[in-house]
Every structure is written in C-alpha cells, then in structure tokens.
Amino acid sequence: MTQMSMSDFGHDRLPRDHELLRASALTMRFGGLTAVDAVDFTIPAGRVVSLIGPNGAGKTTFFNMLTGLYHPTEGELTFMGKDTFGRPPHKIAQLGMSRTFQNIRLFKEMTCVDNVLVGMHTKLQGGMLSTLLRLPSQRREEREGIELARELMRFVGIHSRHAELAGNLPYGDQRRLEIARALASRPSVVLLDEPAAGMNPMETAALEGLMHRIRDELGCTVLLIEHEMKLVMSVSERVTVLNFGKKIAEGTPDEVRNDPAVVEAYLGSSDGAVVADKYGDEVATA
Amino acid sequence: MAAAASTSPYVPALAGPASASAPKAVPSVRDLLGRWAPLMVLLVALAFPMIEQSLGLGMMNPMLRILTSVMLALGLNIVVGFAGLLDLGYVAFWAIGAYCVAWLASGHFTEVTIHVGSGIMNTIPGIHLSIWLIFPIAAVVTALFGVLLGAPTLRLRGDYLAIVTLGFGEIIPNIFRNGDDIAGHNWTNGTAGISGLDAPNLGGAPTDQMLGMGWGTWGPLNLWPWYYLALGLCLVCYYVSVTMQWSKLGRAWMAIREDETAASAMGIHCVNAKLWAYGIGAALGGMAGVFHGARIGSVFPSSFMFYISISVLCMVIIGGMGNVWGAIAGAFVIEGLNFWLLPSLTAWGQALGLDIDFSSWNMLIFGVLLVVMMLYRPQGFIPSKSRKLTFADGDDGGGGSPPPDAYPAGMQGPDGDAAHGMHAPLEVGHEAHATAAQAGLAPAHEPTTLGAPVHPGPAIAAHQVHHEAPRAAPAQPQPQPQPEPQPHAHAQPTAPAQPTRRFTSRFAQGSNPFDRPLPQRRDIDPEGAPA
Numbered sequence: 001m002t003q004m005s006m007s008d009f010g011h012d013r014l015p016r017d018h019e020l021l022r023a024s025a026l027t028m029r030f031g032g033l034t035a036v037d038a039v040d041f042t043i044p045a046g047r048v049v050s051l052i053g054p055n056g057a058g059k060t061t062f063f064n065m066l067t068g069l070y071h072p073t074e075g076e077l078t079f080m081g082k083d084t085f086g087r088p089p090h091k092i093a094q095l096g097m098s099r100t101f102q103n104i105r106l107f108k109e110m111t112c113v114d115n116v117l118v119g120m121h122t123k124l125q126g127g128m129l130s131t132l133l134r135l136p137s138q139r140r141e142e143r144e145g146i147e148l149a150r151e152l153m154r155f156v157g158i159h160s161r162h163a164e165l166a167g168n169l170p171y172g173d174q175r176r177l178e179i180a181r182a183l184a185s186r187p188s189v190v191l192l193d194e195p196a197a198g199m200n201p202m203e204t205a206a207l208e209g210l211m212h213r214i215r216d217e218l219g220c221t222v223l224l225i226e227h228e229m230k231l232v233m234s235v236s237e238r239v240t241v242l243n244f245g246k247k248i249a250e251g252t253p254d255e256v257r258n259d260p261a262v263v264e265a266y267l268g269s270s271d272g273a274v275v276a277d278k279y280g281d282e283v284a285t286a
Numbered sequence: 287m288a289a290a291a292s293t294s295p296y297v298p299a300l301a302g303p304a305s306a307s308a309p310k311a312v313p314s315v316r317d318l319l320g321r322w323a324p325l326m327v328l329l330v331a332l333a334f335p336m337i338e339q340s341l342g343l344g345m346m347n348p349m350l351r352i353l354t355s356v357m358l359a360l361g362l363n364i365v366v367g368f369a370g371l372l373d374l375g376y377v378a379f380w381a382i383g384a385y386c387v388a389w390l391a392s393g394h395f396t397e398v399t400i401h402v403g404s405g406i407m408n409t410i411p412g413i414h415l416s417i418w419l420i421f422p423i424a425a426v427v428t429a430l431f432g433v434l435l436g437a438p439t440l441r442l443r444g445d446y447l448a449i450v451t452l453g454f455g456e457i458i459p460n461i462f463r464n465g466d467d468i469a470g471h472n473w474t475n476g477t478a479g480i481s482g483l484d485a486p487n488l489g490g491a492p493t494d495q496m497l498g499m500g501w502g503t504w505g506p507l508n509l510w511p512w513y514y515l516a517l518g519l520c521l522v523c524y525y526v527s528v529t530m531q532w533s534k535l536g537r538a539w540m541a542i543r544e545d546e547t548a549a550s551a552m553g554i555h556c557v558n559a560k561l562w563a564y565g566i567g568a569a570l571g572g573m574a575g576v577f578h579g580a581r582i583g584s585v586f587p588s589s590f591m592f593y594i595s596i597s598v599l600c601m602v603i604i605g606g607m608g609n610v611w612g613a614i615a616g617a618f619v620i621e622g623l624n625f626w627l628l629p630s631l632t633a634w635g636q637a638l639g640l641d642i643d644f645s646s647w648n649m650l651i652f653g654v655l656l657v658v659m660m661l662y663r664p665q666g667f668i669p670s671k672s673r674k675l676t677f678a679d680g681d682d683g684g685g686g687s688p689p690p691d692a693y694p695a696g697m698q699g700p701d702g703d704a705a706h707g708m709h710a711p712l713e714v715g716h717e718a719h720a721t722a723a724q725a726g727l728a729p730a731h732e733p734t735t736l737g738a739p740v741h742p743g744p745a746i747a748a749h750q751v752h753h754e755a756p757r758a759a760p761a762q763p764q765p766q767p768q769p770e771p772q773p774h775a776h777a778q779p780t781a782p783a784q785p786t787r788r789f790t791s792r793f794a795q796g797s798n799p800f801d802r803p804l805p806q807r808r809d810i811d812p813e814g815a816p817a
C-alpha cells in the first residue's frame with residue numbers, strides 16, 4: 001500500500017493560485033429561465049473563494065453544474081486540467097471535487113462514521129473478492145478508514161458521536177458532519193453551500209477557523225457559498241457576486257463590498273447589510 | 287448501542303487514549319445478547335434435527351421450507367433493504383435457480399448424456415451434474431439475470447421500479463410455462479414442468495441409496511442431509527449479507543438508499559452499485575431455487591407465483607429493512623404463520639365446530655400484519671441499522687443520543703432561543719416528511735433550490751420513515767453543543783481548556799488526517815493532472 005501524503009493533492013499538487021478550475025461562459029437554462037447566464041469563473045488553488053448573491057441568483061445551480069449534478073446548457077468547464085463539462089457526478093468527484101449541500105443531505109439512517117466512510121468511497125479499494133474473503137488487506141483498509149473518519153470528525157469538531165445515526169445529530173453538527181464527509185475523499189477543492197445556514201453565532205465563528213484549517217492544514221481549496229456576510233468577508237480571499245444568474249462583481253472582499261452594483265443587488269444598505277430573501281426564510285446579516 | 291460509559295459525550299474523547307485504562311462499563315444484557323445470540327441460534331439450529339426427532343415434532347419439512355425462505359429473505363434484503371430498490375419480482379430468480387437444477391440434474395435433455403459427479407449410472411441420458419457444481423453455476427446464471435433484469439430499471443425509482451420488477455416477476459415464470467416449444471425445442475416442458483431430478487449425492491454408493499441409508503441418501507425419508515444443506519446455504523447467505531453490509535459496496539448501497547444524488551456526489555457509481563445489488567441478491571435467490579428444486583425433485587412453473595415475491599418482501603419489511611437478523615426473523619414469522627398458526631387456527635376452529643380454512647386467508651393476514659406493522663412499528667422487529675463501533679482506545683463511539691443535559695455546563699450557546707428559532711423550520715419539515723412517509727406518500731417534491739436532477743420518488747413506506755424518535759421538539763430549549771475549541775478557531779473562554787488542548791494539538795503539530803497511510807489513489811491518473 002502506498003503512503004498517502006500531502007504531496008498527493010490539493011495545493012501541493014498545483015502551486016498556489018494555479019488554476020484549479022475554469023468555467024467559461026457557463027450557462028444553465030431551465031425552460032425559459034436562465035438560472036446561470038454565461039458566467040466566467042476560476043478557482044485558484046490553495047485559496048478560500050466565495051460565491052455570493054441574493055437568493056435565487058443561481059449560486060446553487062452553479063455548484064450543481066460544477067459537480068455534475070446538472071448538465072450545463074452551454075459553456076466550458078475544466079477541472080484539474082480535464083474537460084468536465086457534462087460529466088457525471090461520480091466522475092467529477094473522483095477527480096477531486098467534493099461538496100456539501102444547502103439543504104443538508106446526509107445519509108440519515110447511517111451512522112456518522114459510515115457517512116464519512118461513504119465520503120471516502122473513491123479512495124477505498126474495497127474489491128469484491130477481497131471483501132468477500134475478508135482478506136487482511138481489506139480489513140486493514142476498513143480499520144484505517146474508520147480511524148481516518150474519526151479523525152476527520154474530530155477535525156470538524158464533532159468527535160464522540162461516531163455511532164450515532166446522522167439524522168439524530170443537532171443541526172449544527174449535521175452541517176459539520178457533512179463537511180467531514182466531503183473532506184473524506186481528500187478533495188482538491190471542497191464546495192460548501194451555505195455551511196453557516198442555521199448555525200448559531202458561536203458555531204458560525206468556529207466555522208471561519210475551520211475553513212482556514214481546511215485550507216492550511218489539509219491543503220484543500222475552498223469554494224464557499226454563504227449569506228453570512230461577516231463570515232464571507234473575513235474568510236475569503238476572493239469573492240464573486242452573482243445576481244439573476246449573471247456575474248456582477250469579482251474581487252477582494254473590500255473591492256466587492258464597495259462595488260455599487262453589489263450594493264444595488266443587495267437592496268438594503270451600503271455595507272452588505274440585511275438581506276431578506278424572496279422566500280423570507282433565510283436572513284443574512286453583516 | 288451500548289450505553290455510553292459516561293454521561294457526557296465529550297468525556298471519552300477528551301480523555302483520549304487514557305480512557306482505555308478506565309474501568310469498562312458492565313456489558314448490558316443487550317450487548318451480551320448481540321454478541322452471543324448468533325452463536326446460540328447456530329447451536330440450536332445445528333441441534334434441531336436431533337431435538338425434532340427426539341420430541342417427534344414432525345417439523346422437518348416445514349423447517350426446510352422456512353430455511354428456504356430465510357435464504358430468499360436474505361437475498362431480497364440486499365436489494366430492498368440495503369440498496370432500497372423495491373423489487374416485486376424476486377420470485378423470478380428463485381424460478382431461474384430452480385430451472386437451473388432441473389436442466390442440469392435431470393433427464394430432461396435426452397439428446398445428450400453428460401455426467402459429472404452425479405453418482406448415478408452414467409449411461410442415463412440427460413445432463414447430470416453434481417449439485418455442488420450446480421450451486422455455483424446457478425449463482426452465476428441468476429446473478430447475470432439479476433443484472434440483465436436490473437439494467438432496464440436503473441433509472442426508475444419508487445412506484446415505477448416496483449411495477450417494472452413486478453412485470454419481470456410475471457414474465458419469467460410465463461416464459462418457463464410456455465417454453466415447451468421455443469425454436470422447435472422443448473426447453474421447459476411447459477406446465478407439466480420437469481420432474482425426476484437427481485437426488486444430490488455425497489459419494490455414497492448407489493446401493494446405499496437404494497437401501498435408504500447413510501449420508502448419500504437424500505430422500506423424502508431422510509431429511510437430515512437436506513436440513514444441513516439448507517442450513518449451510520443459509521450460513522452462506524448470512525455471511526455474504528453481513529460481509530457486504532459493512533464494506534465499501536454495502537455502504538454505497540445504503541447511501542443510494544438514503545439519497546442517490548448525494549451518493550453520486552460522493553463519487554459512487556450508482557449504476558454499478560445497483561447492478562451489484564441486483565446481481566448478488568439474485569444469486570442468493572437462485573441458490574434458494576436450486577435447493578428448492580432439488581429438494582422437491584421437480585419444478586413446475588405454477589409454483590413461482592407473484593404471491594411468493596410478496597411474502598418474501600413481507601419477511602424483509604416486517605423484520606426490519608436492511609437488517610440481516612430482521613430478515614431471518616421475518617422469514618420465521620411469515621412461514622410460521624403459514625405452517626403453524628394458520629393450520630392450528632383451522633384445527634382449533636374445527637374443534638369448536640367452525641368450518642373455516644384459515645390457511646386460505648394467509649394473504650389477508652399478511653396484508654393486515656403489514657398494515658399494522660407500518661402503523662405501529664414501521665422500522666420492523668429489529669430496527670437497528672447501525673453497528674456497534676468499538677475502538678482500540680476504549681472510546682465506545684458515544685452511541686445513543688445523550689440527554690440534552692449531558693453537555694457540560696458552560697458549553698451552552700449564549701442564546702439558545704435564537705438558535706432554536708432557526709431550527710424550527712427544519713423540525714417542522716422533518717416531521718412533515720415522516721408523516722407523509724408513514725401515510726405511504728412521498729414528499730411531493732424535494733426542495734428545488736437544492737436541485738437534484740431527479741427527485742427521489744416514493745420508495746416504500748417503511749423505507750422512508752425516519753427514525754422513531756426525532757430530535758427534541760423545538761418547544762423544549764435544548765442546549766446546543768458548542769464546537770470544540772480548536773487552536774485556530776476563535777477562543778471560547780467558557781470551554782474547559784486543559785483537556786481539549788491535548789486532544790486537538792495533533793493537528794497543530796501538523797499531524798493531519800490526510801497524512802494517514804490509508805487509501806490508495808487509483809482513480810486519478812497522475813499523467814492527466816497538471817504537474
């Protein structure tokens with residue numbers, strides 16, 4: 001068994017700021033509705049970058065295209081130097097892209113450890129024959145997988161809940177378990193869709209540290225969708241703003257914060273303040 | 287799940303390796319039961335023929351039928367219970383297995399004379415293979431048919447999947463029924479079926495068989511060898527089930543069952559995983575079919591009715607979907623109804639002057655049983671789908687929901703109420719979902735913003751019903767556990783600092799989870815990636 005080390009992935013594989021992902025004129029249309037309209041976007045390796053925008057701007061749709069859950073209508077998509085346009089999700093996941101979901105999608109009737117082990121799927125051998133014969137190599141892999149899963153749970157701060165069913169965790173812990181599950185495949189980039197939604201202020205504060213640790217300690221690039229502006233502004237190195245499916249601004253948090261188009265999009269006040277979405281169920285405050 | 291040794295879920299982990307030296311909690315009854323029950327069941331099963339004979343119960347024939355059902359239930363449990371693919375045509379694989387043995391161990395194909403370890407005179411025409419060869423052959427053949435019949439259904443979910451599999455379950459026996467003239471050849475002998483199957487042979491001399499003695503004799507008068515063969519097959523099915531359950535593939539099945547979209551985003555090739563489930567499930571059903579055919583000595587298309595598919599599904603559901611022991615228990619309950627309760631009821635009724643044949647009511651009774659189970663115990667007899675995890679460092683995994691007050695004081699959120707405001711919508715949605723599922727409905731629509739390309743349709747009621755006790759009602763303020771203070775995270779002055787630092791420091795020192803020697807990277811070809 002070869003040693004799996006840091007040099008195998010993430011920003012060590014690609015030098016910092018090397019282009020990890022490039023989307024060119026990526027477009028998604030649902031019937032008459034253009035949810036994402038010719039968006040150009042790149043993810044530099046080893047950074048935390050954010051995608052923001054009012055609700056319904058097309059952020060989640062954009063994530064779904066990157067991860068292969070949606071087949072983009074048109075455009076180009078390159079990840080890790082490979083054309084991933086329209087590739088199925090499992091292929092893209094195998095290339096090293098991993099994600100969480102806006103509405104938590106854990107495997108609720110499975111234990112926490114098993115959830116993380118599912119996230120490890122692409123990195124486990126688990127051959128049919130060696131599984132059925134319970135070969136020592138197979139059992140060792142399984143044991144080490146469980147150990148790694150526990151460490152990841154510790155890493156995100158939900159240790160000692162391993163044997164609990166994921167659906168029984170408190171909301172904030174479920175969010176973090178989802179992050180642990182996403183990290184388990186040792187992705188080059190992890191896409192987090194509103195990880196702070198529903199978290200209390202202390203959990204949100206801890207999330208900021210967690211994202212830096214994902215970048216610095218695990219060497220994993222982070223792409224973040226978030227409504228919690230304080231978190232976005234303090235954690236990101238670059239911010240892209242979508243509105244009605246179009247990219248309206250891009251730059252450092254400070255540049256974006258002072259961009260008139262952004263202020264305009266976030267009807268409300270000038271410093272990215274209160275945003276009540278059209279459904280009225282999610283509120284972000286600066 | 288064992289009771290956590292401590293009241294606080296944090297204690298075992300904070301103590302880290304030190305907790306290994308802490309006194310172990312006395313194992314609970316449930317623990318002991320979990321550990322020893324399988325062995326006890328095996329011992330009883332091994333001794334059953336002797337017990338049966340000494341008590342003169344006359345239970346051997348019913349028991350063989352029950353064990354056949356156990357094999358079928360374990361096989362279907364892989365498809366329905368593990369992978370969540372509602373299969374209403376499972377009887378097809380039972381039929382294919384039975385026809386495999388009918389073709390390979392009888393004089394049906396008189397044109398040829400092939401003998402391999404048949405133990406009978408090798409001038410008798412027909413294909414006569416040893417049953418030990420037929421089992422693996424039939425397993426492969428049925429697995430292939432499982433994949434073949436599964437392939438067209440891969441994109442279907444819920445009702446549609448059920449209907450298509452139901453169709454296959456009807457088509458296959460009909461092909462056997464009408465297979466007496468396909469391409470000018472009599473393949474299946476039509477409704478008359480194939481009879482005169484060879485008795486399995488364990489090497490006894492033919493004369494021994496004539497005398498009805500010894501292990502070489504597998505006749506209606508000597509059921510012991512049949513019994514142990516059935517028991518061995520059940521053990522094979524059990525082994526395959528439990529081995530697969532906690533493997534990479536088994537977890538992939540369960541992930542697909544829970545949320546196919548999320549599973550594919552985790553890198554699971556859902557098509558492959560489902561085909562494996564169909565294949566392995568079908569292979570187990572096929573082996574049950576071989577046993578059944580050999581045991582009865584003849585195979586008729588009329589014995590592979592839709593009714594069988596349904597009763598095996600009942601076994602899986604009432605036992606607890608996805609639970610291996612549940613499927614076994616379900617087989618005993620359903621067949622117990624058939625072979626013991628209903629005939630007994632009939633006999634008691636007759637003793638009271640009632641002329642009612644309760645045995646003919648079995649479908650009605652299954653139906654009522656199923657409805658009652660769905661209403662009062664949707665998770666089945668044995669609901670636990672989680673496994674007990676024990677770790678080298680003595681951490682028992684913190685199983686079970688800790689009571690809300692288990693969290694150390696001072697770790698509560700500063701504004702529990704505000705937090706609860708945010709949780710409320712989730713709770714409501716959760717409950718609504720469970721209720722809809724209980725009523726046999728699927729949620730009409732998953733939230734669109736999340737954007738699954740395909741929405742999980744209604745699978746089967748029991749599958750969708752979530753755990754019995756959802757989290758605490760929003761009305762009761764529940765302290766939220768705070769994230770463990772991390773070296774890089776914001777300082778949390780309220781948290782106990784001393785033990786935590788020791789625990790998290792391994793990350794600060796650069797020992798991170800990704801440095802593990804664990805999995806190999808075989809999926810990204812290094813050449814393809816930019817250096």
Ligand SMILES: Nc1ncnc2c1ncn2[C@@H]1O[C@H](COP(=O)(O)OP(=O)(O)O)[C@@H](O)[C@H]1O
Nearest residue numbers: 030035055056057058059060061062734735737
């Ligand atoms: N599967 C879908 N079918 C039709 N419309 C969709 C689908 N997914 C998203 N949309 C629409 O696309 C728009 C963008 O949605 P979304 O990407 O979820 O926004 P955001 O995540 O920025 O809040 C919305 O108007 C939404 O209704």
Ligand SMILES: [Mg+2]
Nearest residue numbers: 059060102735
């Ligand atoms: Mg969204």
